[in-house]
């Protein structure tokens with residue numbers, strides 16, 4: 001009888017404990033505390049006019065960084081740096097685009113059916129994010145990818161005189177396979193190389209094809225440039241007998257340059273102000289581990305806070321990457337507010353200078369704020385806010401971590417979660433995680449897949465209307481719960 005009573009109490013204890021608030025509280029509370037309303041609010045705040053498109057180095061970016069730090073502080077997420085600061089500063093020159101300027105197509109004497117035409121902004125051209133201020137007029141020469149690579153027997157400028165002319169160029173390199181040969185092309189893939197080469201050959205200015213704003217270029221004294229849409233590129237070369245639509249593909253497929261004078265003239269006007277001596281920052285907060293030994297080990301989760309700024313008008317940078325920052329803020333708040341104490345330390349980083357050339361992540365690996373050998377991994381969030389599924393790049397390389405993401409997804413999220421091995425990229429590093437990977441850190445990237453809204457990349461229409469807040473909510477939940485389980489997994 002006594003034994004029966006005891007058994008009843010023991011079973012009853014486990015039964016009720018199993019369903020009581022205390023045991024299910026931490027994870028379920030985290031789950032229920034994340035709301036798509038909050039996440040959309042964060043993304044809308046960061047995408048709003050007062051932050052001027054968050055161009056790293058600009059006052060608008062610094063304002064955004066201070067806003068993020070204030071949120072972290074209000075949730076009890078502590079600064080990580082020794083002087084109790086949330087900010088890791090680094091050098092970051094920047095250029096303020098004061099107005100859109102203009103691109104004017106001029107009539108050409110020998111070329112039929114050409115009239116003066118002022119291009120529409122932002123439908124047909126974008127100003128150059130690092131253009132010098134001024135005005136330049138010249139004949140347009142199409143010079144492919146703008147690459148002179150003798151060792152690769154490739155020269156877009158062979159037999160071409162571009163002195164005092166305006167070169168029209170493609171970004172990237174003609175070689176597109178991700179294998180070891182791409183490594184030989186890497187140095188030619190930088191906008192900075194292309195600018196320097198064009199200038200070295202005496203070009204007066206530059207037109208980039210494709211409407212993608214990009215501050216990852218160099219400011220050169222007196223060097224004026226702008227971006228033109230593909231329809232304009234086609235219009236400029238039409239009378240010389242070339243078809244733009246097939247041209248780039250042909251060069252890539254044959255690896256044979258196809259450069260020529262278009263016979264057209266343009267004027268580019270730009271109004272900018274350059275700030276050569278400037279700084280920007282990463283914002284770093286942490287939830288310190290509670291286990292006396294495991295707290296020395298850290299999980300890093302990061303998202304770049306900067307975007308492309310205000311080149312002639314506001315480029316809100318909502319998907320790229322206010323979305324990732326909002327997901328990260330949501331996860332950080334849920335973890336901090338739940339009161340759970342993870343065994344290991346969780347570090348939240350909002351990187352600056354990503355769009356300018358990965359300055360913030362480089363500062364992080366060059367002046368590390370956590371011993372590299374004590375970092376389990378760096379998880380990067382970039383453009384995580386439009387779609388129906390998730391892709392955890394690199395997860396298959398770290399099955400013990402991936403398992404936690406998969407279990408959380410199976411128990412709470414129920415989305416399509418795909419993963420891949422962490423492969424080597426032979427091209428130009430294009431994400432903050434690539435910088436960490438090169439420095440020897442295990443890295444993973446989380447993306448949303450199966451876009452449901454049109455993606456506008458580095459474009460004024462990258463605004464909050466292009467976000468799907470319900471997947472942002474799930475991203476924040478997935479991150480918060482997976483990080484917590486990994487931080488508490490004593491078998492790792």
Ligand SMILES: [Zn+2]
Pocket residue numbers: 304320321382383
């Ligand atoms: Zn991005």
